[in-house]
Amino acid sequence: MADIHHILANYWGHSTFRPLQQEIIESVLKQQDTLALLPTGGGKSICFQVPAMAQDGICIVVSPLIALMQDQVDQLTQRGIPAVAIFSGMSNRQIDILLDNCIYGAIKFLYISPERLKTDLFIARAKQMQINLLVIDEAHCISQWGYDFRPAYLEIINFKQLIPESTPCIALTASANQEVQQDILDKLQLKNPKVFQKSFQRANLSYSCLWVEDKEPQLFNMLKKVGGSSIIYARNRRKTQEIAAYLQKQGMKADFYHAGLSPDQRTSRQKAWIANQIQCIVATNAFGMGIDKSDVRLVVHVDLPDSLEAYYQEAGRAGRDEQKAYAVAMVEENDLIELQKNWEKSFPSAEVLQKTYQAMSNFLQIAAGSGELSTYDFDWTEMARRFQLPTSETFYALKTLESEGLFLMSDAFQNPSKIKIQVNATELYDFQIRNEKFESFLKFLLRQFGGNLYTQFVSISEASLSIQLKVPVEEIERYLNLLAKFEIIEYEKQNGLPKLTLLTPRANIDNLPITWSEYIQKKDRSKSKIDAVESYVRDQKTCRTRKISAYFGEQLFINCGVCDICVQRKKEQNGRAFPEGMEVEQKLILNYLKNGPMTLEDLTDCLRPLTRTEAAKVIQYCLEAGQISYTSADTIALVSS
Structure with missing residues (x-):
């Protein structure tokens, strides 16, 4: 096994690890399942890249975003470390060659989405790989109580059970409260896991x-x-x-x-x-x-x-x-109103869900009890038009039905084609006079979508326009592309027609396979998150860092000294005398720190017999007076004069 300090210096150019990195790496090298919670910028990638480099074999990294995968692959490649990623859009031939290289070549890191783990090709090839570590990046995505739930993360456990039991698993995230942490441990079935959590405080x-x-x-x-x-x-x-x-x-x-x-x-x-x-x-x-x-x-x-x-x-x-x-x-006040509205949209009523499911089934002509695992081309905007359903309500209902496991939709679902008029009404009228062949088409768009076209992007379905105007879809697309070329409209074309895969046989709408008690519970939890955001922005008294840390279950006794609340408090404190009876402790603090920075814990110990709360009050006052400041999340030093 290679020396981890040598690997760090050789590939990353660092002589020492950041706080907790070495402890996490050593846990992984002991083949211990591990959960690491490090703030953004805390060096999470080092925690799995170094131990993977220290051992023979390949490290599989499950990651939710292509941009994230590509960036880390680029970073590793620039350091001379062989790393690859499987992206959507790659041909079967390309994936086949890449997986061969992972089995027989010198590839050290394979980045992959959770959805790809389920494919037969990948499972068959992974069984031939010498996997030294399974990494679950952005692990909060596995929790339905987290903020970025990704259903495919729940199925990682199926893949985990296919690899040798001795292969350790490390899950990493920057932000997870106690509930989400427990959910990560449960859903990944981590065995006797070591949990490492760095303070949520960022001194800078x-x-x-x-x-x-x-x-x-x-x-x-x-x-x-x-x-x-x-x-x-x-x-x-x-x-x-x-x-x-x-x-x-x-x-x-x-x-x-x-x-x-x-x-x-x-x-x-x-x-x-x-x-x-x-x-x-x-x-x-x-x-x-x-x-x-x-x-x-x-x-x-x-x-x-x-x-x-x-x-x-x-x-x-x-x-x-x-x-x-x-x-x-x-x-502004309207932001909080908008937050509330978006939350309400995100959890449609049972009646809306039933109506949308019925429309989808009829639109795709799926008979009751059939359709399981069948895939259909699904133009949902055309469905909404045909059944006279509100577009926004239908979008959220479909997303909810998908999250409840009734079907899967391709990425194109979220990205329908959009148009927006780039010119004002006078310029548009002038263009119509000079270009008669576009006149009726533009008038139809204005009748269909109204004045919103001048101020915002409006979702369209080329197929729906084709039916209504009784012209081929190709002709609709040609008109839109020409208008975009003439800079009359902006046209964002959908990337492929959405596809829907039914995961359960078509159900009766009165008996949808949804556990309504859990759905209500999920809705309530989501509301509590919205309430926490509102509490954070409305609070004008509590240190922002302490407010955030408390939300994640970490109690800080000292204010950060640098947020807007603390800065305002310093201004109010400026010029006021030190509290009576604490002058001796104030001098002690300044004298201790003359010898160099100290951790908050050590400084508090030096102020005994003061209680922790009393010591925190004196230290806080020195911070607000501008005599001392944080140099890191838990270290304090004198302010340079």
Whole structure:
């Protein structure tokens, strides 16, 4: 077995491990099942890459996102470590060759999605591999109580049971409360697991909530003031484009990123941002997961996420180099109303679910009791039109039925074709006068979708338009492409027709295979996450870091000193005398720290016979007075004069 310190120095250029990394690595090398909870930027990948390198054989890494897989494969390859990934879109021949290399070649890391683990080809080939470690990255995805549940993660246990019992399994995530942690251990059936958890406190990261209605000017001023690389998170694709366009008009190097872009576009924008050719990337929430960029100075949420887990993970992409960084939530009252509405949409009533399931069955012409494991082309927008169902309600109902295990839908389901008019009404009228062949088509679109076409992207179905206009689908697509070429509309074409695979025989709507008590419980848990987000942004008294840490079950006795609440408290404290009766302890603290930084625990011990609460009060006052500061999550030092 190779020396782990030598591997770290040889491939990563580091002489020492970060806190907890070595303990986690040693646990894995002892063939111990392990759960590691390290904050974003805490060096999770080292925890499985080093022990895998120290042993013969191949490490299989289960990962939820292509971007995450590709980034880690690129990082390993640049270090001279043979790593590969299986992506959707690869031909069977390409996958066959790649798996051969994993069996007979010198490949050390194979990255794969949880869905791919179930395929017969992969299972057959994996049995021939010498697997030294099974890694479950972003392990919170396995928990229905987490914020990013991925049903295929639940079936990882089936694959785990196919590999030798002696092969250890390590699950890693940045954010999981006690309930989610237990769910991870249970669902993966980890045996006598060692659990490692680093503090959720980030000494260099300042959290703030900014209540403001006119967000874009404030955002621009913030980006100018902080400088450096930044990420702006928005809830939907349209908003990412609008904010990026605004920032570009102000002269800032900004661009947008979302799943609707082509793979080449996503890759090029991600690389440009990593290389600092773009200062600011405006993105939906998947951006940044697992991407190795340590110098992000600012992360801003212009829309609130659905949970504190998601917020903590996304905000934590700032300051991974341990230099000063900022995480800001921009909030207005309407954001909280919108959060509530989205939660309500996400859990349709039993009546809506039954009506949608009935429409789907009729649309696909599936007879009662049949259809199990059959796959159908499924244009759900056409189904909604034909059965006169509300589009938004139908979308959420289908997603819910899928999450309840009734069927599976391809990725194309979430990404229907979209259009938006790029010109104003006068310019559109002028174009119609000069181009009569488009006039009736454009008038039809306006009648069908109304004025929303001028202000936002509207989902369309080319097949539905074809039926209504009685022209071939190819003709509809040609018209849309030409209008896009003339810059009259923006046209985002769907990538392939959605497919639906029925997982159970078609059920009677009065007896859908849904456990309604569990469905209600899931809804209530989701509401509690929404409530936690609202509590976080409304609270103007509690240290933000302590608030977040408490949510994850970690009790901090000392405020962070750098969040907006703590900064305001310092301003109020400035000039006030030290509390009477604590001057001696204040001097003791300053004298102890003259000899160098101390951990919070050691400093508290030095203040005995004060109780922990009394010691925390004195230390807190010194922090607020600006005499001392955190240098890491649990280390304090004198402030340089």
